[in-house]
Amino acid sequence: MIELFSDPSILGLVLIGTILGITVGAVPGLTGTMLIALSLPLTFSMEPAAGLVLLVAMYVGAVSGGLISATLLRMPGTPAAVMTTLDGYPMAISGRPGRALGLGAGASLFGGLISWLALWQLSEPMADWSTKLGPFELFSLVVLALALLAGVGDSTRARGLLAGSLGVLVAMPGMHPATGELRWTLGMTSMNEGFRLIPVLIGMFAIGKILEDITGKGGTVEKVAGNDSAWIPLGTWQKQLANLFRSSGIGTLIGVLPGVGANIGSLAAYMAAKRASSKPEDFGKGSEDGIVASESANNATVGGALIPLIALGVPGSVIGAVLLGALIVHGLQPGPLLFRQNPDAVHAIIGTVLVANLMMYLIMVGCARWIAKLSFVPKKILFPLVASCCIWGAYALNGLWFDVVIMLLFGLLGWRMERAKLPLAAFVIGFVLAPVAEENLCAGLMASGGSYLPLLSRPISLCFLLAALFLLLWKKKGSAKKTY
């Protein structure tokens, strides 16, 4: 492994991949999946190891880059960065954009390192563990995650749940995720796939934010100011150590599960940090703990998602599926034998997770001062630029103008929801998780012949459901105390 990464051309590829990844991660409307799928053909003519290095570096960069736009513009470049907007943006607004970026980058690095360790040492037992979780367990896990939405942001419990359930509702039209039957498509074939994630995400956050700022009463446009250092002293990290380990652990574990990945990872870590924190009331208003939890967890999911890919040949995320294709194209046989037959390829993947995370940190901290200047760009210039990126991104996704229209409509919805104090993050997470929940519930029911009993008779599933129930009820007492 060391030999491979002492080759300057390989290091160059990691650098290019990481920078490109950070860029698409940061630009609302462009995603890592898009970048990796577009770059896949370029790697055909490369050595297999070199190609994998490039693609994995892009993956790491893309998950990290979402931090930038989430913090400075409150527009998450990827769904994984949704939770970061909650605290990163308020902190940036309060004049500390550098610190917010530095905390995020450092936490990302830590999460990346923990998941790299797991990927390197624990991939086989963790992959085996992941197959134990069947449809019922995954459904219960998503229910638990949806219950967590109650506490997202600084809004009340009912508003969090309403926003989350509206997100679930919006995910309903289109093909039934388990049976493939069509529902609520109004007879439009463009609706067969339902609303797609990218138009919804960038519509809600980016277009919604632009509308909000344009219509802001009498020029009270929020502005990120200040140019503080992104270097976080070691003492701060020491205080965050428990949070870092907990969040990275949660991220790695959840990243292993297929289809749930980065979103639940950062949500669960964020809520766990909020419960553990001595100042939970700061969450949603620029809490350092919040940024650290969300960012360390979402980077930790990268290593986690690669575990089943390497150990079983089962992709843990969409990007993992593209990487799987890359292995096949290069004539490598993904699956349980990959380790024995092509150790070089596996080492290239594992090593890149480490090296790309380190480079990501250096790039982000090194450039944070310049990156933070992004927010000094006058909104007159920035907004049209962001809007055109969004439109282009939504269109490029599938070459359908329909997606652009959807994005604009969700922009309007996001703007109105913001006014009604409904947390957008809860909406987007509900939207992302709904199909996962429904597919798993229905698959489980089909397998059990219609019996709901396994939800309660399978221990892991029961634990998740009890935890969800506890969260909802416990929350109630807590807020009852608060009403004076």
Place this chain on the structure above:
Amino acid sequence: MSEMMLNAFSSKIRFVIRYALGCWASLLLGLPAMGKFPEKPITVIVPFAAGGGSDVFVRIFQQAIRDNNLSPHPIVVKNLSGAGGTIGSRTAREAEPDGHTILCLHDGIYTAQHYGNADWGPSDFEPLAATGRSGVVIAVSGNSPFNSLGELMEEAVKSPYELVFGTNLGAPNHYSALFLQKGKPGAKFRFTQTGGGAKRLAQLKGGHIDLTGFSIAEYEQFKAAGIKALAVLSEERESSFPNLPTAKEQGVDSVHGIMQFWWAPKGTPPERLAYLENLLRETMATKTVQERLRNLHMDPVFEVGAPLRETISRRSANLRGIVIEKPTPLPPVEWIVVGVVVVCLVLVIKEGRKV
């Protein structure tokens, strides 16, 4: 003074831009004037995600065409995934029939129609060629009590709807299972939605499903994970797995395989269809494709014209005898969600009153 310089400079820039635009325009206008097909890159629509089996398959062809200079323009692969491949096939059906947009889609083109996910099928396209066939393997978990397909099918007859078959409902893989069921009168499986090959492997390993079907390539890839193959649904044993008996040998009259087809939109001019057919034939004959297909354990069959049409109509006719049984009644999730939204809305309104 500086303004003058600036003016001179900007006029220079304007000149360069105009020049560049002029070149570009003449290029655009000039190419069609040559009247040769293809005038521009040919787009192949792959109705599945990048990195999936179909995508990899098409990209092998793309690479072979590029490496052997078989086409004056490169081939562009466009992934339009979703809704079981019907998003991509619909786009291809509605594309300009000028030969510059074609579709590569396996048997899913008529299983989606038969299952009711699409109201279009093979007859809405001009078939170009069939390139490659892959066998289907029926597999169980390594610690399954069944050691042969015969035993397993006996059990499926004795206690119908008990064995859980993991499929991708409406996809060719689901039809493999239906053909298997049809091959043994009285045998019934309980079908559940599992998804793509990798997900089926994970669920088989975790004991969440009892059996499933894999393409030969998938089986080769997964076999070391502790799964057991019981049969291959081909006419004869597959050369790559000579020890694996066919279903027929085990008294189950089921034959199924997956073929890759290329389609052009209806109304594409015949001379362009002929060009594309020929392009596919030349590509198929290249060393790259032959070698890669061998790696994927695919039969390098190649059919065009009348034999192709015959194959397609035979394969879609086979489906006619297949009856889809409605799966287990599922909860009306969408209406439950509506209910939850209303409850939350009421809570929010109540809360608003309190404040």
